[in-house]
Amino acid sequence: MLLSEFSLSAREAKKAVFVNPLNIPIVLSGNFGELRANHFHGGLDFKTKQVTGLPVYSIADGYVSQINVSLGSGYMLHVRHKNGYTSIYRHMLGFVHLLANYTEKYQYEHELDEVTIDLPPDEFPVKAGQQIGWSGNEGYSFGPHLHMDLIDTESGDFVDPLQFYAGMVKDTKPPRAESIMLFPQSGKGVVNSRQANFSFPPYGNRVIEAWGEIGAGIRAHDYMDNVSNHYGVHSVTLFVDGKEVCSSNMDYFSAYENRMVNSWAYAGYMKSFRDPGNKLRFLHTGDDRGIVQIKEERDYKFMFVLKDVFGNSSNYTFTVRGKKQEIPEAVVKSKYILKWDELNVLNKPGVQLIVPAGMVYKDEPVNFETFDVPGAISLDCQLHNVPLPLHAPCELEIGIRNMIKQDTKKYYIAQKIGNGYKYVGGVYNNGYICADIKDLGTYTVKIDTIRPRIAPVGKNYWPKAGIVSFSIRDNETGIKYYKGRIDGKFALFHLKLMNSRLSCRLDSRKIQKGIQHDVEILVIDNCGNASVYRDSFKW
Template identity: 30%
Template structure:
């Protein structure tokens, strides 16, 4: 019986994945023109963009509509990430996602706040039953906002299939005006073995381009090469009504008229998204902030977006032969920019060689490793990194540990352990593991303390050290003063900041009752909506406790007067 059930599920999932996406089932999530600030599959830090970002005229509060009949299947509220997010599962099997919201529609907001007050938590994840929050197509379900990690007001919108894989919303009939061809910033050649070379170099080589005879076409200057080589493109796309540099939709490669490589952004899974770091030239991105998209597949790459790939997209160049390599960069509307690369097979002496620093620690991709230096030890599980490389672990004059460098991408977490036996128990309470952030300032790295061992689990190489935080968070009232009347205020607002290890938790009460403070982590602002609770008395005693990541705590108290 169970076997028959799983066979049914298997064939159902295949049938669902192969069916054409409905073009008329869904409506737009907004009643304003669809102008994008982000496209599906766009290249982001360590992941592909899983939806489209719809501009909201730099404002919050636009009505967000259910794109089809269904029910609310998930509500997720968090300080960062999607912020306030709503998931609607539709009768046709797809799920739509609406994120960075300002607030939910009244009946959904009431459902959410009831749960938040019951659990006395702002950050929460709820999975309503199918008959609890039934939604009709065109019903207002939320209001657009800027919550979570959003960089400005917009609606992040997704459509996911029955297997929870994000799909390109444009496949469902969403129309965006786009008559622009993708822009190509650069084309690069890669020698893919020690003996291979391009123009006497086995380093990455940027090709010189000139405009071609056809519109939106370019031709590279002739390339002389030998051995196994590949190419990469740095490009972006731009729609008609926006200046944003968005991601491309499709990339293809042809050798002498035969396709040897392509990928497109119709669908991917969240489990594979971090493999973006094998699609792009990650070291170049970290060094020069350029995302070069490789037209070949490296051994650790497990992305499902590829098709028509021959020999992993790599090109074997033979002496005396000539090749015409054509790269086609496309957007969703099939606007295409073409690059033609003439290649002549010619063995040349390699005058520019890749440099590799050899250390005592060779990391092989499919093996686990343990490395120790001074007070620090590193545990690296197998398949943490995408390639083999020599690992550097050293200590600088300030006592900070340089754990290789950030130009190598990690796919899985590795563990850093500090021996803190030389510190007293009282000192350890205020210590934490820190890393240097982009601004070269200490940043809290989630620290587990077990006696004389402090550990942090991370995917980020870089500089790590022990830092001390003895200063409690600061709490400052924004729109009220002690012993004053504030009956005209809709919200109670308080600014909270921490100088080093960052705010970990907060708890607020009025007259002894827990209140829901919404936390805008970007601004460090706590806001309480006075309509949440009814207080019969006019005098109110506020108490707020804010704690940082090492346990430093500030208790703020105040009295104010207000009538409902």
């Protein structure tokens, strides 16, 4: 069950031995560093044969350092190990008996469902292979699986756990490319006489003409034996005329680096060049940031080398023919430009956005406009006409022009998404609603005076199932708080994020059987609108 020692590459090695967190062969549905919306996938997704309730084991000696119950990750444990790593287990169905009792006691004492409990080293020590929980499908999860993160305890970096499981995973398949893209730099390069990005299949003897400064990217996936899933590519290296131009090795990243995925990736392509403000440590370039200079009328030989964590590799070659031609000057139609290395302020009457240095990864022209909508609470504020991710939240202020309610807690900033709106948040301050936003787009001020909806689910089956269930929903600003009581006392109701189902498993140690009971559910949304539902049942 134990593995041979395996050292991390490209950083100070920490030797470690880990066991399988499940009692079935390791098959993955997701690997470390996969490109996700606004983040890299931070761990491994272990398949659980499409069922829940498999035993989950600590992968090494250590102690349970933190217990979490959350909407996003369900039942989650942190185990700090003696070897310098911390493992995190997410989306579990529940904990083993001792941990479950400890957690429930804390929840009842604090009258909370969602909790974070930090623990000392001597509270719950564990050994490698000791059961700590049960696999599940809790939180933001689209099917039964176990998600496991591995953290370098000292630095806090996410580390690729797959490096330690070489003897337990069958993988003889190399990564495969789907498409290659060339990126002529604005005002500095052209590809096939144009300044537009140019994509092409990775096979064949295609020759592309270019001149000036260009970047290259590749869209590819990795594969493993006996499974249909595809995965992120561990290593991508670009060579031009035999010289390494750029390499990426997905061994580790920090939480701070997570949103830099928006700079490195473009429409699924991994760029083999670096934006000026992209500080990803696993991306290696020279002073030219991976930009290739096509300045001679000759053939330039490009080669991408793709590798997985076990060394399976594939090569993709193509030719860029240098053809001297005119490079049009960059045309910037917008009068607003966010500088990547400066403090930026977008300001018009009724709106202000502060964008500190480092919040964009290169200079970004933006189409900043405001629109007067008759009868609206505020202007519609277009910070940019297409979504543009920011590295971290930035403060947006929008003035209220039509105060239709005096209760300022009912106002919030919303982002326009298609024909609808997405709640962002905000607080009132001297005639403005202020909120932190993570993307440029179009924003406005809305008002929410509608209470959440509460409805019993399957009430006739409550006595037989021993579970009291409700559907709770708020279609505008979302649910901020909920609490359930049975016979006037706090009852532990757990909310399932994916179906908005709030349920309490009845426990004869806390609720007397064979009599009539009163249940009360309180739900509050993000603008303070509250609903209370009262009912009775016999159990």
